[in-house]
Amino acid sequence: MLPSASELVQKQRKLSRRVVVEDDLPAAIRTVAGVDAAFPEGGGLTRAAAVLMSYPGLETLDQAVAEQPTRLPYIPGLLSFRELPAVLAALERLSSEPDLVLCDGQGIAHPRRFGVACHLGVETGLCTIGVGKSRLCGQAEEPDRQRGAESLLRDGEEVIGSVLRTRTAVRPVFVSSGHRVSLQTATRLVLECTPRFRLPEPIRAADRLAGTRD
DNA sequence: GCGACAG
DNA sequence: ATCTTGTCGC
Numbered sequence: 001m002l003p004s005a006s007e008l009v010q011k012q013r014k015l016s017r018r019v020v021v022e023d024d025l026p027a028a029i030r031t032v033a034g035v036d037a038a039f040p041e042g043g044g045l046t047r048a049a050a051v052l053m054s055y056p057g058l059e060t061l062d063q064a065v066a067e068q069p070t071r072l073p074y075i076p077g078l079l080s081f082r083e084l085p086a087v088l089a090a091l092e093r094l095s096s097e098p099d100l101v102l103c104d105g106q107g108i109a110h111p112r113r114f115g116v117a118c119h120l121g122v123e124t125g126l127c128t129i130g131v132g133k134s135r136l137c138g139q140a141e142e143p144d145r146q147r148g149a150e151s152l153l154r155d156g157e158e159v160i161g162s163v164l165r166t167r168t169a170v171r172p173v174f175v176s177s178g179h180r181v182s183l184q185t186a187t188r189l190v191l192e193c194t195p196r197f198r199l200p201e202p203i204r205a206a207d208r209l210a211g212t213r214d
Numbered sequence: 215g216c217g218a219c220a221g
Numbered sequence: 222a223t224c225t226t227g228t229c230g231c
Contacts, residue, residue, distance in 0.1 A: 076219040136220045
């Protein structure tokens with residue numbers, strides 16, 4: 001029996017009270033992990049990957065994969081319940097705990113301010129940042145054309161994230177606090193983890209590792 | 215009722 | 222996310 005959507009929404013409302021959006025990171029960040037999930041077998045299997053890299057050098061230190069039967073369908077706003085179990089399993093298989101985790105998806109830039117990055121952070125206590133390839137909610141302003149340009153993502157008067165151009169003339173990404181990282185710090189760290197492509201290196205590596213081509 | 219809708 | 226071939230461009 002699957003949990004109902006309203007039931008999961010209530011869990012989000014409860015867990016969201018534990019999210020910390022102020023900076024509370026290690027004195028020195030030495031490692032950053034990227035996590036992502038893929039759904040092979042026509043969606044029947046969830047395969048999560050976690051890649052640990054040095055920071056700021058971004059050299060790969062370790063990587064892990066975890067597979068589980070898929071339990072829930074994708075429902076906008078409830079993504080974390082579908083992906084988190086496998087992501088947690090992959091993270092636990094890393095040789096060491098990362099100082100920071102970059103997630104594929106939103107942090108507080110979510111209808112109930114509880115995207116996958118927040119959920120992962122609250123469950124593990126780790127510092128997390130949400131990096132979405134597209135917008136879930138809020139009004140986005142177009143940042144300037146060059147790499148490093150950013151604008152704010154707002155929901156009414158509330159600032160919920162930043163729209164960051166990680167590569168000149170390329171579609172921007174949506175950055176938001178996950179847990180224990182402020183928006184300002186998150187935006188800076190994401191740019192520093194994105195020296196070459198549109199997405200941060202740790203997330204790209206996790207993407208490839210989880211990829212549906214075995 | 216209508217439009218929007220991470221991965 | 223996944224289903225899918227070739228093609229344009231650096």
